Amino acid sequence: MNHALIQRMQLIGQIFAVFLKIGPSTFGGGYAMIATIEKEIVDRKGWLDSEEMGNMVSIAGSAPGGVAVNSAAFIGYRLAGVAGAVAAVTAITLPTFIIVFLLSLLSAFFKDHAKVQAALKGIHAAVVALIILAAAKMWRTSILDATTLLIAAAAAGLLLFTGIHSLYLIAGGPIVGVLIVMIKRKYGITVRTERATLKEKHELHFPEYYI
Numbered sequence: 073m074n075h076a077l078i079q080r081m082q083l084i085g086q087i088f089a090v091f092l093k094i095g096p097s098t099f100g101g102g103y104a105m106i107a108t109i110e111k112e113i114v115d116r117k118g119w120l121d122s123e124e125m126g127n128m129v130s131i132a133g134s135a136p137g138g139v140a141v142n143s144a145a146f147i148g149y150r151l152a153g154v155a156g157a158v159a160a161v162t163a164i165t166l167p168t169f170i171i172v173f174l175l176s177l178l179s180a181f182f183k184d185h186a187k188v189q190a191a192l193k194g195i196h197a198a199v200v201a202l203i204i205l206a207a208a209k210m211w212r213t214s215i216l217d218a219t220t221l222l223i224a225a226a227a228a229g230l231l232l233f234t235g236i237h238s239l240y241l242i243a244g245g246p247i248v249g250v251l252i253v254m255i256k257r258k259y260g261i262t263v264r265t266e267r268a269t270l271k272e273k274h275e276l277h278f279p280e281y282y283i
Contacts, residue, residue: 086145091161107206126258129206130213
């Protein structure tokens with residue numbers, strides 16, 4: 073068998089194993105799973121870096137469907153094409169499906185049990201913390217300057233205080249971003265689309281060292 077094909081099959085197997093472990097080990101789904109996915113994919117496997125992970129979360133959150141499943145599809149495809157995406161999505165959804173199916177069978181017997189209710193409240197609190205952590209990671213890669221901060225604040229305000237559908241904000245975000253970049257370039261204003269490196273920050277504050 074071709075050596076490259078063997079390596080590809082091994083990679084697909086690793087993708088399946090990683091997401092199979094992620095699926096049943098996280099509660100809350102969606103953004104609550106991002107921290108676990110990042111720990112496995114970025115810190116342990118090194119398949120993506122932090123910037124790519126941040127971009128992936130933005131894309132997964134903007135696309136239709138669940139964030140966790142979208143993230144799995146994105147990472148799987150990024151690493152091993154269509155087969156990798158299928159392996160990742162199957163692995164992350166299969167354990168959850170089995171667990172939820174079993175819980176649905178048992179829920180009728182335990183739904184009014186005091187200890188079960190207490191356990192669920194504890195899980196809810198933990199999920200909030202995981203979502204906040206995911207939001208903090210997205211903040212570090214998405215909020216680059218005053219403009220991106222203003223866009224984020226405006227979107228949050230519209231979601232909190234109006235009945236606008238989130239779809240309009242998701243569709244409007246890219247349009248506003250493109251318009252702002254065009255306007256900045258027209259007036260010769262520096263456009264930043266990624267976070268500054270340590271060297272760039274040092275050069276900004278101490279330009280005499282780089283002359």
